Amino acid sequence: MKQALLTLADGAIFEGVSFGAEGETVGEVVFNTSMTGYQEVLTDPSYKGQMVVMTYPLIGNYGINPEDVESTVPAVEGFIVKEASPYPSNWRSTRTLDSYLKEQGVVGIQGIDTRALTRHLRDHGAMEGVISTRDLNPDSLIAKAKASPGLIGRDLVKEVACTSPYTWREGPWQLGKGYEGSFEFRVSSFELADQLALFPNPSTLTHKPFRVVAYDCGIKLNILRRLVEAGCDVTVVPPDTPASTVMGLAPDGVFVSNGPGDPEGVPYLIDNVQKLIGAAPIFGICLGHQILGLALGGRTYKLKFGHHGGNQPVKDLTTGKVEITTQNHGFALDIASIPDKEIELTHINLNDQTVEGMRHRRLPIFSVQYHPEASPGPHDASYLFQRFVDLMASKRNREGAKG
Numbered sequence: 001m002k003q004a005l006l007t008l009a010d011g012a013i014f015e016g017v018s019f020g021a022e023g024e025t026v027g028e029v030v031f032n033t034s035m036t037g038y039q040e041v042l043t044d045p046s047y048k049g050q051m052v053v054m055t056y057p058l059i060g061n062y063g064i065n066p067e068d069v070e071s072t073v074p075a076v077e078g079f080i081v082k083e084a085s086p087y088p089s090n091w092r093s094t095r096t097l098d099s100y101l102k103e104q105g106v107v108g109i110q111g112i113d114t115r116a117l118t119r120h121l122r123d124h125g126a127m128e129g130v131i132s133t134r135d136l137n138p139d140s141l142i143a144k145a146k147a148s149p150g151l152i153g154r155d156l157v158k159e160v161a162c163t164s165p166y167t168w169r170e171g172p173w174q175l176g177k178g179y180e181g182s183f184e185f186r187v188s189s190f191e192l193a194d195q196l197a198l199f200p201n202p203s204t205l206t207h208k209p210f211r212v213v214a215y216d217c218g219i220k221l222n223i224l225r226r227l228v229e230a231g232c233d234v235t236v237v238p239p240d241t242p243a244s245t246v247m248g249l250a251p252d253g254v255f256v257s258n259g260p261g262d263p264e265g266v267p268y269l270i271d272n273v274q275k276l277i278g279a280a281p282i283f284g285i286c287l288g289h290q291i292l293g294l295a296l297g298g299r300t301y302k303l304k305f306g307h308h309g310g311n312q313p314v315k316d317l318t319t320g321k322v323e324i325t326t327q328n329h330g331f332a333l334d335i336a337s338i339p340d341k342e343i344e345l346t347h348i349n350l351n352d353q354t355v356e357g358m359r360h361r362r363l364p365i366f367s368v369q370y371h372p373e374a375s376p377g378p379h380d381a382s383y384l385f386q387r388f389v390d391l392m393a394s395k396r397n398r399e400g401a402k403g
């Protein structure tokens with residue numbers, strides 16, 4: 001067993017054992033309270049720049065399968081667990097967590113007191129850390145953690161977002177069937193010919209499916225699958241795609257995805273979304289919600305340790321219902337800072353009363369800070385995909401009535 005060290009920027013030291021890849025890695029350390037779903041956590045692109053400590057003490061017990069990923073490669077900078085199970089037991093498992101992390105080059109550490117680490121992060125806030133199997137000198141590692149760049153102001157979106165557009169037609173996973181439909185990767189420019197290839201013939205456009213253009217800031221695959229399930233034909237575009245190009249695709253609606261890091265680090269996307277306000281129905285999830293808030297002239301700020309896990313209680317103020325939600329964010333929106341007084345708070349977090357959702361009273365715009373696509377986690381918030389479709393349908397009906 002090879003020794004590994006985790007140090008935090010404030011001088012805290014945790015001694016453990018290497019698992020996954022050997023080496024050295026730096027990132028902001030955050031804790032995730034999901035009991036299962038470690039594959040989805042590892043591959044959620046929003047974790048770029050961060051290392052995750054799982055609070056559940058046994059991780060890896062149902063192994064790794066090729067289907068439960070939220071992007072093709074892991075995004076986490078490092079993985080921290082109490083105990084990594086070497087004996088997975090599940091009919092879908094094809095390998096161990098340890099061998100997967102080794103193959104993917106993700107540095108992990110196990111055998112540390114993850115409860116103590118989590119309490120430390122709760123008390124002192126999420127902070128930079130280093131895991132190393134190479135350098136076991138605590139002072140040198142603490143210095144490296146202190147010197148690391150952190151998340152504030154950095155554009156991590158460009159490291160995980162697509163660089164050319166593609167269409168997506170695959171629906172959610174079903175027992176006995178797997179994923180429905182096929183995912184088509186299309187590298188194209190936005191010339192007119194491509195637009196016609198990307199979307200059905202204009203004469204059929206008044207019927208389903210709804211044409212959605214999704215800004216990819218590191219989009220989780222299950223969001224795309226849930227949009228398809230709700231009746232959308234999705235074209236995914238890079239975050240620097242100009243608003244005029246998006247409108248040139250004549251979308252029924254625009255989606256703005258989750259993504260890593262500080263929302264203020266992606267000013268070009270804020271600018272694009274600002275130009276789309278009032279032009280098309282818009283739905284934002286997580287980073288997309290924060291970007292929408294910034295585009296509306298509001299402000300975002302960093303939470304002390306954020307919300308990461310599948311057990312966050314949220315109240316929908318429009319229905320009075322409480323839902324248990326999946327979350328993964330370290331920044332939040334200050335809704336009071338939005339000058340447009342037509343913006344309404346729709347969802348709050350019942351643990352700390354922070355903003356979890358908003359909508360515009362007149363325009364077809366809404367967003368949530370949490371993850372209705374779950375993956376991993378509860379499905380209580382699936383209705384939000386239907387809300388998006390309903391907004392697009394009523395816009396179509398209005399336009400149909402006019403025409």
Ligand SMILES: NC(=O)CC[C@H](N)C(=O)O
Nearest residue numbers: 258259261286287330331
């Ligand atoms: N999942 C996300 O989209 C995260 C949004 C943003 N990076 C945050 O940490 O708040």
